[in-house]
Amino acid sequence: MIVNDSIYPVVESNYTENNNYITTHAITRANGFPFGETIDDSITYSASASNYAPYSQVLIYAFGVRSNQAEMQVLNGGVINNPVQKMFFRRGDIWSNTITYFTNLYREKYATELYQNGKFIVENNNNMLARGYNFFSNIYKIYCDYFYYNANFGNEPWRAFKTEQITEDFDFSNKHIAAIYLRPINTKFRLATLCGIPWGNFYDIDGNIVTDTGRLPENYTFKQDEIFYNYNMPYLENNSGDIVIFGGETKSTGFYYKEYSWAGKQMLCFAPQFAKFETLNGVPNIPVFNGGLELIKHIAATIGVIFTTATGAIPQTVDEIMNNDLIFIPKIEDNGLYQGEYYTGQEKKEAKQYKEKWWEDPDAPWKKGVQDFNDIDFRQYGDDNFSGCYGATGALTNRYFLNRSKMKQLSNYLNNTDTDLLESILKNIGMAGANPINSVVSIMYSPLDFGYPVVSDVIVGSNLVDTYENPTQHTALSGSAVINDNIRLDLGAADIKPTYKNYLDYAPYTKYIAYIPFCNFVELEAGVITNKTVSFYMNFDTVCGSCECEIRVNGKLYKTVSGVFATECCVQGNDNSAYVNSILSGATKTVGGIGGIITAIATENPLIALGGIAAAGGGAYELSTTTREFQANGKSIGLLSQMLPLHVCLYRYSVQDLGGDNFIQSVGAACGFSARIGNLKGLVICQNPVIDNITATPTEIEKIKTELASGIYV
């Protein structure tokens, strides 16, 4: 089990920086163990700085980024020899779920659409925004820029977050940062695993299966404007203090950390060989962290790498690794994800990758990637962070968003007449009330699709109706998981410029009325908004179908107006008590669907069997059906408002000034200010004029006052 160095390069390189001598070992590993298969790519490896950022092209995909930065990570063009991949995370208490989420997102969103045309841009924000994850609240986009993919997933939908969400200045200077850089080896296979990202089989444009997270062809030349249309810096949270940055070069497994002090703090540095060259926003040496050793270990375990608290190189054989108590290996959950737990000491021998000898097993899970994410329920994540408006329905229900086609499929499923399924129901009747359609709590039609992540199995009821062939599936119907109960979108803004630049621009002469999608009209006081910027943000409650538009003036909340964007639809349900009782009384025959039209369960009545309840004229039992009618929440009826424009329309109603300049010149404009008469021009009318320091008779003075009050020309 000794790693063949000829295939798996072990690279030692040294450099001196600030008199700190750092040795870095890079070996090829995955899931804490060396690779055990042939790498089919030729390996061009050189421990030269020129192979690394910033001297080689740097590719970013990042959590926690900001979009309003003009600067881009420089891609100088040329051949991509050692593309560097980084993931930036903001750290939270349950941050490991970040990776879980990302991995699922990664798989679900990209796996089938890779290697199409053009670059790959993935954006994701509010999918996580409203889930109560503090550390998600500012996550904005994920950029995977070196995939061949031109789809627009998330590109447009989340644009609206730009102005509101990304507000903090990026500043590394007082942050605590950990970075784990995975140094490159020139293979396309293992990056995802190394980064804790389950990977699957993706297809390139030629139909070749690759298992990479995506890679540019060797001769690909970047054009800056086609790559990072908007480069983003990592987003850092001021109040958390703990920032984790993962950097992973696409060819790497090299892992190393060194403990030393800096500025009086304990620093644990997961030092990439050339980390010193990494400069973000002018601040060098970002892989510095003072979060403590345990946290560092947690981080390392989460990304699924082997690590050690000892100095020096990590051993290169499994035996050496297992017998060294200072070496840790990550714990891999059943779903293939890393949760930040790790084994140490002799515990390591309990690790499945060791017991199952994954390095010898061609079918080892890490070689296949995570098989199934169906058991991932996003709403369970971060329950401890749910509060207030968040997670209102996440406790006992599943929430999905289905397009019309999927909805039809679900309907068909619920009305399935498959005999096997019905047999299954009967044979497992111990689960009373197992009619799946009764598990449909509500259905709301929404004209808006918020682009939720796709899950492959919509859960309706228990898995009573699982197919035998695929027991983990419920409906086996893919859909989108509604992972946030609240969504906030930017509807746009307007700079309110005055027309007349006088009182005519204000009430009662001018008024503004805004049409808000789903919320009808609302009047905005001209005196409040004139010469200011009015911004509209819509908060959607995907639980109730209601929405509330917040209107801000120069960023400050001014008004809110509520409406309904989704309409409650009919859900037909059955009284299963009769159904169950009838079955328990000896039913053996089923005809009809397992959904709301199940009939003829318990009797031998051919009419029921053939024609249903209506034909039976009452039959053995009455099928009690309750139907919820369309509901209109709030003041706007959803279906009606859905026919109206989906953008804000702001109207200005103003009077027409018939006087114009002629009026002003001849009559003057009403005003009120104190001024030296000689500084004015034209007609001047004064109020209560005061004349003193004058040698004139009282009669003259009164005459002058009278003239000033009636109007003089200057």
Added chain:
Amino acid sequence: MVVKLGSVSGDKRSISRTMTNITTADCQPFQNCDVLQPRIIVNVNMYSPTDTHFTIDDWHRTYEITSAEFMTGQRVLISGKVDVLFTYADVIKNSTQWIIRCSDINNNNVIHSLIPDTLRPIKEHSAAELVQITGDGLEYLAKSGGGYFVTTLGGTSGKFATKPQTGTEQEATN
């Protein structure tokens, strides 16, 4: 007593007027003379019917000619009243007043005045215009035609993960 006769054009309400075609002449007050509404006698040759004002420097005032009567002996009796705006123009210009109407369109206090002007002719709410809104609205979310929020109960129990046994198998097991 010396008087300057001349013509002053422009609006009487103006404090920027000047006297032109000035003729200086000797004059005599006529009978009892009011300094605010004087009557003076000048030689007919010194007076022109185009004269509108006269100034008596000794009295520090300029007067608007209200009448001119030709008298015997080559005399003209000129009546006037003090033109306070002309006489005290500099004092007025240097005074600071509270301005309630003004036509100085270069003055921001005038043009940007927010004081309602009841004299201004307006047409009530005759115009409605759309204010430009930046941003894309929500149309991009509706391109797919929308969909359905479906809330369901249930979860993965694995309880029925295996295929039920056939009757024969079940009997054998029993």
